[in-house]
Amino acid sequence: MTAIERNAIDLNDTDGFWSASIEHRQAAFEALREQPGLPFFPEPVLGLAPRGPGYYALTRMDDILRASRDPARFISGRGSGSAVDLPPELADLGQSMITMDGPRHGRLRRIVSRAFTPRMLDAVVENVAHVAAGIVDEVIGRGEFDAVADVAAELPLRVICDMTGVPASQQGFVSEQTNRMLGIADPDYVVDQDDPMQVMSDASRRLSELMLDLAAHRSARPGDDLISTLVSAQIDGEALSPSELASFFILLVGAGNETTRNAISWGIELLSRFPEQRAIWLSDLDAVTPTAVEEIVRWSTPVMFQRRTVAEQAEPAELGGQLLGPGDKILMFYWAANRDPRHFSDPDRFDVLRSPNPHIGFGGPGPHFCLGAHLARREISVIFRELLTRMPDLRVTGEPVRLRSALVNGIKSLPVTSTPGGSTSEVHRGAA
Template identity: 75%
Template sequence: MSTIDLNDVDGFWAAPIEDRHAAFDTLREAPGLPFFPEPDLGWAPRGPGYYALTRMDDVLRVSRDTRRFLSSKGVGSPVDLPPELAEFHESMITMDDPRHGRLRRIVAKAFTPRSLSAVMDNVTQVAVDIVDDVVERGECDAVADISARLPLRVICDMTGVPASQHGFVFEQTNMLLGIQDPEFAAEHGDPLRIMFEASQALADLAHELAAHRAEHPADDLISRLVAAEIDGEALTPAEVAEFFILLVSAGNETTRNAISWGIELLTRYPEQRATWLDDLDGVTPTAVEEIVRWASPVMFQRRTVAEDAEPIELSGQELGPGDKVLLYYWAANRDPRHFDDPARFDVRRSPNPHVGYGGPGPHFCLGAHLARREMTVIFRELLERVPDLEITGEPVRLKSALVNGTKSLPASFTPGERSDRRTGARRAA
């Protein structure tokens, strides 16, 4: 226990995946709740510390109890952001009721499966395009050429971002979620400045898109967000921008990393690939859920006990006002009390009550249905057209305590032919 330091990005979070899982197994089986001091980040005063929640039951209980466990104090770090930055980064995931409920009701009206039916249909064509672009080569970087392209293209298409700006969105979201990785942060220095500048750049793009759609409505999500109302109340321009940033960053990055992990897992467990290939229709739904459980793309979120809350007991530990808890989805998704042989990758696993899209309650991922659709389509396309796709080198991991990311994944496969199912001119991706 004394050797585990969840604040050590260069040590603990750079260690092999298996070592980190073993550490979380130790934390999960220890009595009570493990407590850690807050990291010294230099740009914010250190707070009182936090408790790490690694058991599924604790994560579920806190996720449901949004009255006593608040998101508005911050969700992505144990350290409180400076007030001016926290206000700038405010979005649905950092709001509590009644503000959260109001915003989610308005957004949900524009984000239903029915309203996004055209987007869902487009996912298939995007996946075909992506595989067409690599199928004749026999090798690729599975992140850059496959998993990063699909959610980026889909989200940009659904929000009306022109193709000329796709690369810009990709760069800014990498900066926003990769500030602990030297590749993205080293040359820019101050992480606060990185976060602010990337967020501001995406907000400016959102304002530009929203202003144009207010005058020229189209069949895209930005148009629906601009027009959406509940009881005569609409989103403000700032709220449209906040949701856009959340969508293109969290929605893009998480699905990208889940797909990358799925491709890696099919190499690591060829017998599971064979099981999936034997019954594509029957296995795909459970395989997609198992990939999300295994990957847990967002490894934690934070909650803070409300100042007016009565004392709360969690796994024998009494929590009081101001106490911080980190909900480690990555650890909960391997809790043996909820999963048989949790370290096994099993594409037929059922039931699979994972929290890879966050815990139950009002903060459950609004885009889970879209993420499932994207993964379903791309893996069917890969398994049908490049069934022997496999990883040929060591994955390059994102250095992060928050995002379980992969930056590069060299892969090879038997070259094939471009699809004859494609229709129309090839769109730039």
């Protein structure tokens, strides 16, 4: 890319930059990485939210690692999923661990982490295998189907709803509200583009109301699910308040559902695009699965950025050759860092054997590393074992319909085909 083209890159342009080809995005971020200092961008216009002063884009792995490891200076509490400061009412509603700092963040993470008892984790892991097998049972005889709607979206949604005790009758509602909450720039999910902040607020409120109703029910009639554990028992003398519980649920269905869904979607697309990588994986399923899963997460990077803000009390600091002071915003583009040639050999290549693979597809190091990374890895591993062994000729028949978003590297639809047939899964035979 020429210098003129570098100056024309607009990271706020969802219709242009984020909807262009993956190759164009790769070339643009390569140009930004080579620029001295940190490139600066004005903030996007988002509904009625006031326009702020702008942000610096971090596209090099080393810069993102340094910011992630200094949470006292680069804070999350001013917002994490948007360069735009959220209105107070929406910020309060979405006040989850991902937008908290210091002691409060540590307290919530500690409570949630310890609610995942060994018994509960064993049950969740076992359930993932049964859910994945059941999903493939549903599609294996069709011949043609949508890999997103029928497979990738179903697995994490069912697992999370089972884990939290959300009834099957409400799973479609959870999916719809999550799509609206994270797809505010996509007309397929949000018809009225006049005030996307209001759309996000309404979706978050509806999910919050669902969880508060469920928590009240579980408080009176506890079950074996995660929500029963969080509402009926104190952990080390601490428990989540109702609003904290609702915010945790919103984070869980947002980060845990959408990100795993999109990693699986991209994995199916990539294995069809690169059949030699599928053959390598199938040649030694047990040995290749761990590296293949990490490579799918690196290549897709479902959450493409997170924001940090320099704390008001912090001293000015240099990052990437740029002096940053209190109030300055940075957007850490994980997607770009996961293709940084200083850390990855031939970074644009999809390689299921890639090792080492120091990607940050689950976030950078530090207190905000993804709490659900282990579950996500398990879900991706299990569903691809089912697909590779039971539908080995699965292939994509059309271009992926991508989500219009700068935050989520999403696929909305992915048509696939395979030879109809197959048998009942090993999991289901063993359970019969």
